[in-house]
Amino acid sequence: MFVGQHRQVRCLSAEDVVMASGFCEDCSRLLKEFCLYLRKVCREFEQKIRDVFRELSQCTCFRTTPESSFLRRRRTQELPSLHLLCDDETQLLNQESLHALSRLASSEDTDLQTTAAMFYLHVSHHLKSPLPDAFMEPVMALLLSTDLDVQKTISLSLVNLLAKNNVCKELVIEMGMLVPILELFQSADTTAQCHSCACVTLLASSESKSEAIMVDGIMPLLALAKSYEPQVQQNATWALLHLTQSDWSTRILCEVGAIPVLVLLLQSSDSEVQFYSCTALCNITAVREHHPKLLSMGGHFLLKSLLTLVSSSVQKNSTQACRCLQTLSKNVLIQEQLMELDCLVPLKALLKNSSPVRRESAITLLSALSAHPPNNDVLVSEGLLEEIGQLLHHQASVIITHSCKIITDLCSSSMGQQAVMDSLCLSGLLGALLSPSVSDETLLHVTSCLHHLMTWDPLKSNLSVTITSEQVSRLVRLSAQIQNPQLSYNSAAIISTLEMTEEMVQLLRPHYITMLEYLLVFLKKKDVKLQQLGIVTVFNLKKDGGCSSLLAGSELEAQLWKVHAQTEETRRLLQMIKPLSRSSVDP
Secondary structure (H helix, E strand, O other): OHHHHHHHHHOOOHHHHHHOOOOOHHHHHHHHHHHHHHHHHHHHHHHHHHHHHHHHHOOOHHHHOOOHHHHHHHHHHHHHHHHHHOOOHHHHOOHHHHHHHHHHHHOOOHHHHHHHHHHHHHHHHHOOOOOOHHHHHHHHHHHOOOOHHHHHHHHHHHHHHHHOOOOOHHHHHHOOOHHHHHHHHHOOOHHHHHHHHHHHHHHOOOOOOOHHHHHHHHHHHHHHHOOOOHHHHHHHHHHHHHHOOOHHHHHHHHHOOHHHHHHHHOOOOOHHHHHHHHHHHHHHHOOHHHHHHHOOOOOOHHHHHHHHHHOOOOHHHHHHHHHHHHHHOOOHHHHHHHHHOOOHHHHHHHHOOOOHHHHHHHHHHHHHHHOOHHHHHHHHHOOHHHHHHHHHHHOOHHHHHHHHHHHHHHOOOHHHHHHHHHOOHHHHHHHHHHOOOOOHHHHHHHHHHHHHHOOOHHHHHHHHHHOOHHHHHHHHHHHOOOOOHHHHHHHHHHHHOOOOOHHHHHHHHHHHHHHHHHHHHHHHOOOHHHHHHHHHHHHHHOOOHHHHHHHOOOHHHHHHHHHHHHHHHHHHHHHOOOOOOHHHHOO
């Protein structure tokens, strides 16, 4: 009775007493002193009780008499009272606690075992430092308990300790704990299976890397993954997913037949199981040596399952399926199979989806497919460039970057060039120049794509007619952005190829001074590519008499003569060398 009152009083802090209404300062002080004294007395009394019963427990009288049940109850309460009264780790994990835990864990009484398991559960939630190795012995004894509740409690404690790196994973394996943990797989209890899966997953990252142990752990997981119980299947697939995060355990997974199981799980009715299995397959596909096993299932089963998942109503599953296919598409054989399976239908549907994430995942995969030239005619004929032209107007960086790559890849044929002109691709690319949200990195892709298009006469004429004054101004500003050399070069190269029609001259005239300034910088560079671009641009601009008058007597004209003199000097020096045969110059 007194001990119970002690615990109730102990809940009051000094601040609680001060803040209590109706007490003056003196009364508050007296109450504080009384609480401190009472707490000290209660602790001493509690310690005395523990000492007495500890001595009594050593006597055989209490092991044989009917009163032994009373002792059992007292011992059962011993550890809970200890950790309720003490938050200090040094008091929780001292030699006294270890002896008590060892007695409780080795007892055949399930109540005593439960007490020890609950103690470890408490420790696993609050421990901030490594658990001493000696405290792992009682854990092993509790895992071997015949009581399922005890096993569930201690396995959950072990999960917490492993997750926070409070115990050494190698020690857990060396002590043979994996054996009783694996036996929990065979339990019909969902919670026990969940804890067991989590333990195996956490132990998979152990540096001990015993393949025999891992195989023993994986086989029950694969069996559980085929379970008809949704929660069990989820837990097992989740554990398999985590095993694929290690190259070593991934290899073992593939060797023992995990791939067919994971592929079948793509067709599960549970969306979480689909996600876990698809993500696991993504990790496996990242290693090319596993591709033969991935494709060993007949009838393109893996690719068909992934393409079905691409159309899933669950966004994360759809995007993950695209990522998996994108990784697989690095294999040319797989690309050909994807095209045979008419993969464009679900991917084009995603491009029209309202979700930016879905659009981005689809265009990323399409970008990988367009990099393989044999696919290009099919992609063009299926109207992909029309979709890209519409999509470019969304102005998302990922969309713009991959759109530029696709356009560049597909316009390599005359059919692709015509499709670009018939679509909104050019206007979309020019519009991206003016977007305030587009980064310099994305602009680099846009200007590179436009520069590439300008190498084709029909596209150059088309662009020269459609470009606006705002877009010309933007290109001029980017050309003068010398701190980003490649972006500056791309922009200036586009301007250098514009057809100097009367309309284009009107657009360029307001920028002549700025253009002459950056052209002077180009000509002063030692980079021949920049010098040549400067010369070509000057030649194009001189078609307008207004620009010719600005050049006369300018520093730019003087620099042009310097470049000319350097070129002539180089030519003279080369003539001093015995002429080389054509075969030695062009091997």
